[in-house]
Amino acid sequence: MDTNDSRKQRAARPAGFTLVEILVVLAIISLLAGVVLVNVAPNLMMGQQATAKAQIREFASALATYQLAHGTYPTQQQGLDALVKRPTKEPIPANYPAGGYLATRSLPTDPWKRPYLYLVPGRQNEPFEIFTYGADGEPGGTGADADISSSAP
Numbered sequence: 001m002d003t004n005d006s007r008k009q010r011a012a013r014p015a016g017f018t019l020v021e022i023l024v025v026l027a028i029i030s031l032l033a034g035v036v037l038v039n040v041a042p043n044l045m046m047g048q049q050a051t052a053k054a055q056i057r058e059f060a061s062a063l064a065t066y067q068l069a070h071g072t073y074p075t076q077q078q079g080l081d082a083l084v085k086r087p088t089k090e091p092i093p094a095n096y097p098a099g100g101y102l103a104t105r106s107l108p109t110d111p112w113k114r115p116y117l118y119l120v121p122g123r124q125n126e127p128f129e130i131f132t133y134g135a136d137g138e139p140g141g142t143g144a145d146a147d148i149s150s151s152a153p
Contacts, residue, residue, distance in 0.1 A: 048111035048112070048135070048144070049111075049134075049144065049146075049148060051111045052110050052111055052132050052134075052148045053148055055108055055110070055116070056116070056130050056131070056132075056148065056149070056150050057150075058102070059080060059083065059102075059116065059130045059150070060128075060130060060150050062083045062101040062102050063083070063101075063128060063130075065101055066082065066083065066101050067127075069093070069095065069097075070091075070093045070095075072091065073120055073127055073128050074087065074118075074120070075089070075091070075120060076118070076119065076120045077089050079118050080107055080116060080118045080130070081107055083100055083101040083102050083107070084100040084101070084102050084104065084105060084106060084107050085100060086100075110132040112132070112134070112135055112137065114132065114133075114137060116130055116131070116132055117130070117131050117132065117133075118130055119131075122150070122151050123151065124151050126150075126151050128150070129149060129150055129151050130149070130150040131147055131148060131149035131150065131151075132147070132148050133147050134146050134147055134148060
């Protein structure tokens with residue numbers, strides 16, 4: 001049975017965690033965070049590439065609409081900005097819509113915060129090409145660094 005002395009000893013012990021217990025919990029949390037990061041990081045890169053491909057498809061669709069309305073694609077000098085605001089360089093379209101050709105009022109950047117590149121004609125003799133150099137911002141590359149283009153299959 002409990003005596004008064006054992007109750008006093010239990011009551012005298014301070015409540016809380018010891019330093020060792022806290023360090024063990026921090027080590028476990030760090031280990032779990034590392035495992036999650038290793039498994040999630042590749043998916044994040046794939047998500048950025050998928051975002052770039054979707055944006056390029058949206059630009060290509062808007063360019064097709066622009067071409068149908070005006071009989072020509074925006075020139076190299078007009079660039080993709082012609083999709084969000086009326087061009088000021090020739091040829092200036094007479095019937096440019098007030099809202100432009102994209103849902104946004106400013107031209108989106110690629111997932112790596114760089115502007116998309118626009119060529120007229122494209123590098124493979126297509127009417128235009130929209131592309132980004134990927135995560136590294138340099139031509140070529142593989143994986144996350146691979147170029148993403150509207151002329152890619």
